[in-house]
Amino acid sequence: GENVEQHPSTLSVQEGDSAVIKCTYSDSASNYFPWYKQELGKRPQLIIDIRSNVGEKKDQRIAVTLNKTAKHFSLHITETQPEDSAVYFCAPNSSGSARQLTFGSGTQLTVLP
Amino acid sequence: DTAVSQTPKYLVTQMGNDKSIKCEQNLGHDTMYWYKQDSKKFLKIMFSYNNKELIINETVPNRFSPKSPDKAHLNLHINSLELGDSAVYFCASSPAGGPYEQYFGPGTRLTVT
Numbered sequence: 001g002e003n004v005e006q007h008p009s010t011l012s013v014q015e016g017d018s019a020v021i022k023c024t025y026s027d028s029a030s031n032y033f034p035w036y037k038q039e040l041g042k043r044p045q046l047i048i049d050i051r052s053n054v055g056e057k058k059d060q061r062i063a064v065t066l067n068k069t070a071k072h073f074s075l076h077i078t079e080t081q082p083e084d085s086a087v088y089f090c091a092p093n094s095s096g097s098a099r100q101l102t103f104g105s106g107t108q109l110t111v112l113p
Numbered sequence: 114d115t116a117v118s119q120t121p122k123y124l125v126t127q128m129g130n131d132k133s134i135k136c137e138q139n140l141g142h143d144t145m146y147w148y149k150q151d152s153k154k155f156l157k158i159m160f161s162y163n164n165k166e167l168i169i170n171e172t173v174p175n176r177f178s179p180k181s182p183d184k185a186h187l188n189l190h191i192n193s194l195e196l197g198d199s200a201v202y203f204c205a206s207s208p209a210g211g212p213y214e215q216y217f218g219p220g221t222r223l224t225v226t
Contacts, residue, residue, distance in 0.1 A: 032212035043203060043217040044156065087154055093212045101146075103156040 002027045006090055006104030013080050014112050021107045023090030024072040030092040033066055033073045036103075039086045047088075048075070080111045116140050119204050119218040126194055127226055133180075134189045134221045136204030142216070143209035145187035147179060150201045150220070162187055163209055194225045 003026035013019050023033075034049035050057045050064045050073065057064050061080075066073040073092070077084055090104040117138045126132050138145065147159040160179045161168045167179065176192045191198060204218040 034214060036215075038154075043219050044215075045217065046214045049214060089156060091215075095212055101158045101161065103158075106154045106156070108154075 002030065002092060002102040004090065004092060004102045004104045006107055008107060009105065010108045010110070012110045012112060015080060015082060017080055019075075019077045019080055019084070019109055019111075021075045021088055021090075021109070022072055023074065023092065023104050025092040026071065027092070027094060028071065029094040030071075031094050033064065033090070033092050035062075035064060035075045036089045036091065037086045038089065038106075044089060077109075080109075082111050082113055085109060085111045117204060117206055117216050117218040119202075119221050121221060122219065123222050123224075125224045125226065128194055128196060130194050131190070131192045132194060132223070133191070134202055134204075134223075136187050136189070136218055137185055138204075138206040138216070138218075139185065140206055140216060142206035143184065144207050144211070145181070146205040146207075146215065147187065147189050148203040148205060148217075150203060152200070156203075159189075160187075191223075196225050199223055199225045 005024045007022050031052040035047050036044040037047045038044040048059050048062050048064050050066050061078050063076040087106045087108050089106050093101050120135045144163040146161045150156050159170055159173045178190050180188045201220045201222050203220045205215040207213045207215045
């Protein structure tokens with residue numbers, strides 16, 4: 001299965017600052033790189049994803065960058081707001097099979113007002 | 114309209130009991146999943162299932178079994194519940210031929226006493 005490492009495990013930033021979370025994976029066959037956000041007591045929800053033929057993708061204040069050579073991808077959040085406070089998970093994979101599906105250990109982001 | 118639903122939302126039971134959690138999706142997806150999220154927020158896949166194949170994570174005890182009466186439903190049955198089974202269980206679905214975004218249900222908080 002895929003070995004996935006996510007850093008940092010916790011991150012506190014001041015409102016308006018930027019936040020970056022990194023995900024490192026081991027399977028060179030991985031071709032889909034999503035980030036999920038889970039607010040307290042809620043379900044994980046996709047916020048942004050990227051496929052292996054693209055190096056960067058942006059959606060308003062969030063972006064994902066991919067380095068396939070180094071096998072890592074990162075979530076970037078700019079102009080952070082208190083509602084960005086949540087746990088963020090990466091889940092790189094190459095298929096929908098349980099054999100390859102591994103979520104990162106999560107990053108608790110706290111945006112301080 | 115609810116895309117992925119689970120019942121019950123909360124489940125409190127005693128050790129040794131057998132319980133089931135129901136999951137339904139109205140997205141027309143071919144693949145469904147069960148995840149376990151422990152108190153440290155680790156999100157671990159237990160099963161993936163479509164109408165052709167059941168993939169079981171080898172670390173899941175055989176006390177856990179998925180049951181799919183049809184493509185829109187994947188229920189989780191747990192025999193002989195143990196204290197360590199206490200967690201939040203999420204159902205999810207995605208289109209076949211992935212990898213694609215996973216749509217999660219609201220979760221079921223299981224407490225074994």
